[in-house]
Amino acid sequence: MATELRRVRDAEWDAWSDTVDRAFGELPTGPEHRALRREATEIDRSMGVWDGADCVATAGALSFGLTVPGAAGVPAAGLTMVSVRPTHRRRGLLRTMMRHHLTDARERGEPLSVLTASEPAIYGRFGYGPATQELQLTVDTVRLPAPELPGVNGVRLRLADPAAALPECERVYARLVPGRPGMLARAPGWERLAVLDLPAGRDGAGELQCVLAEVDGEVRGYARYAIRPVWDDAGPAGVVRVRHIEALDPVVYAALWRYLFGIDLTSSVSVRTRPVDDPLLHLAVDMRRCRPVLRDALFVRPVEVGAALAARTYRAPVDVVLEVTDPFCPWNEGRWRLTGDGTGAVCAPTTDPAGLALSVRELGSAYLGGFTLTALAAAGRVRELRPGALAAASVAFGSEVAPWLPHGF
Incomplete structure (x- = not known):
């Protein structure tokens, strides 16, 4: 029988939640915990993959306001409750759910998607980079x-x-x-x-x-x-x-x-x-x-590169063209000119020559100021195309205080 991806219906939430618990090897939750989890769940942002009557994969999103350098409350989609049953691996179910999630976040006007990763290696290929430490x-x-x-x-x-x-x-x-x-x-x-x-x-x-x-x-x-x-x-x-x-x-x-x-x-x-x-x-x-x-701790993925980079301020004046690769969300691919300082920023597509080349994953890692572009370049993940561009941009992306996620979700 073909699988079906769709939003979770109210009557299906218990089966959906049980699928999550089994995937993470958790004991059945008590009524108090279950009631709080149900209340925190945004049912219209919860999706499941169904094989007949069985829920075989899950994913959800939570609507947060994320503090970024120079701004508080930037809309961010908190990806959560992601699981695929062992019986249904290697069928592209996770990829399908990720594409749905990022498309939905874009349609809602959320420039960022964030998550905490049980297995970080899974999410790098979808453009998420580690952005905070604890x-x-x-x-x-x-x-x-x-x-x-x-x-x-x-x-x-x-x-x-x-x-x-x-x-x-x-x-x-x-x-x-x-x-x-x-x-x-x-x-x-x-x-x-x-x-x-x-x-x-x-x-x-x-x-x-x-x-x-x-x-x-x-x-x-x-x-x-x-x-x-x-x-x-x-x-x-x-x-x-x-x-x-x-x-x-x-x-x-x-x-x-x-x-x-x-x-x-x-x-x-x-x-x-x-x-x-x-x-x-x-x-x-x-x-x-x-x-x-x-x-x-927190992994960050720009959903809309231009809107995400324009949503924060910068520790030093910056004017740099970024050559961004993002095969999973092709609307982000190409050159973006970022100009900004401590009062605001603009980021728009351009045909000007690039100063730095990087993927959307590295942008996520540097976005909150927790990891420097210089460190990412030392690992071969950022390439300097114009002399001096790396040092200037790396300083600009910094943060006065270390970024920190106070709790999971």
């Missing part, structure tokens, strides 16, 4: 003194119910979004996923806790965490597992870390997702004791 930290709180800054004693800390504190935490998060490329403006309801605390997912830790940091009665930071009790021959060696930590200023950030360092019966603090320029590395007297581990 730090995983395991901090030795026995050997490291707690962070200190003048004023930390003036920060009031109080424990709060994680769900009840959501409005205050979201206000802090929303104020941070415009200041760092890679951060996402989310649809209402997404914040509840941040405090989902199912016993089956705790992996030996206790219940989720939340501490709020206040200055003059205003909540200016928060941390969500759980404690995994550990005991060895020398006594308590528990781990504080930080899920989220955010603050509006350095003093509040230091105060939150000082609190986490001092939790009784623990000897380390772990956090899975922080930006590569996280201040903790400099608040700590010995960053080696933070045991930083680097990994890729």
Whole structure:
């Protein structure tokens, strides 16, 4: 029987969701998690491939506002829930879904598509480049003194119910979004996923806790965490597992870390997702004791090259012609003249000689300023066609702060 690609109908969502769970080897989700996932799903942007009555492949998209250098809220299609059953591999189903996704994003006026990759090698061939990195930290709180800054004693800390504190935490998060490329403006309801605390997912830790940091009665930071009790021959060696930590200023950030360092019966603090320029590395007297581990996070793909490059600003004046290859989305192929600075940019097709040659994948990697065009050129992925073009463009594409994706999707 021939397969059929189509949007998921309301009555088919459970079967579609089950297909995703099986593909990622996950246990069946509980009713609370399932209800939140269903609410977050944009059903009109969810597609499946059906073989008769069976859902054999899935993909979805989420509508985000992505912060880029110089601008917040640029429309981006967040590709998610991608799977193909092992019984239906090598039939072009993924390619068909990817073409549908990118065409749909273009029709919606979204200049960017973004994703987090379980297997990055799959998505490079569709034009996605790694654009942000994240730090995983395991901090030795026995050997490291707690962070200190003048004023930390003036920060009031109080424990709060994680769900009840959501409005205050979201206000802090929303104020941070415009200041760092890679951060996402989310649809209402997404914040509840941040405090989902199912016993089956705790992996030996206790219940989720939340501490709020206040200055003059205003909540200016928060941390969500759980404690995994550990005991060895020398006594308590528990781990504080930080899920989220955010603050509006350095003093509040230091105060939150000082609190986490001092939790009784623990000897380390772990956090899975922080930006590569996280201040903790400099608040700590010995960053080696933070045991930083680097990994890729957000992958970016320009859907419309001209609109994407014009949506951001540039760290230095730039005037360069880019020779772009994009066989999967041929409307992007050709020469584009990018002119811009810190106030804005224009990018339009041109017949002028090119200064740089690269694929849309490299544009995605450089787009948020997390990877330089110079580094990509050193790997043979960007070619300089006009002397001086590479250095000037590489500086212009940079970002004052490291791009960072605060959570998956």
